[in-house]
Amino acid sequence: MAATTFRGDPTRGEQLPPAPAPAGAGFKPADPGPLGLAGFAMTTFVLSMFNGNLVDEKGLPVVLGLALIYGGLVQLLAGMWEFRTGNTFGAVAFSSYGAFWLSFWALNVFYAKDIGGNAGHAVGLYLWAWAIFTAYMTVAALRVSGAVLLVFALLTATFILLAIGAVGAHKTVTHWGGYVGLATAAAAWYASFAAVVNSTFARTVLPVIPLNVGVRARGDIEV
Secondary structure: OOOOOOOOOHHHOOOOOOOOOOOOOOOOOOOOHHHHHHHHHHHHHHHHHHHOOOOOHHHOOHHHHHHHHHHHHHHHHHHHHHHHHOOHHHHHHHHHHHHHHHHHHHHHHHHHHHOOOOHHHHHHHHHHHHHHHHHHHHHHHHHOEHHHHHHHHHHHHHHHHHHHHHHHOOHHHHHHHHHHHHHHHHHHHHHHHHHHHHHHOOOOOOOOOEOOOOOOOOOOOOO
């Protein structure tokens, strides 16, 4: 006969069944960070090819599908999953940039044609707002990793250049923003690649230079 598990005071005959395991005990979710970074990197890469005038601008609509699904919806999901892991930085970053790409898609599909007056100033305001958000997220990234910090520093520069280019109709500055955007995409792809490889090999294969000494880390990105 299996032994009875006692809770309470067994000397008084208090024989109670074992306490149930907490809900979700033993569950360890996968890291959504690499997925969010991959969606961000690919969409940024394709758009930056057009911003850098490296491909024919007539193909720009190809970005919209990526912006809606991979850069937008998938990255937004990654942000929601980061809430489950307790990762505030990752939750804010991926949810926000997922929303950025969704808003980029909606702006181009539905609203751009209705912008009156100086459209460049309107788009520039939109880009400056994202530059401000990215700048303060860069400060927070100082406690994440060198790889993630590089992504945010480059992305801040990208938004600033694109905003200046839009406000002043400076195509050359917009092209510079495209080039820095390509560097941003490369850095994000590296951070995603490192997280996946380091996880699957269960050791550090690609360094990410953790900056969160003394803070709980998870693979590449305690984003």
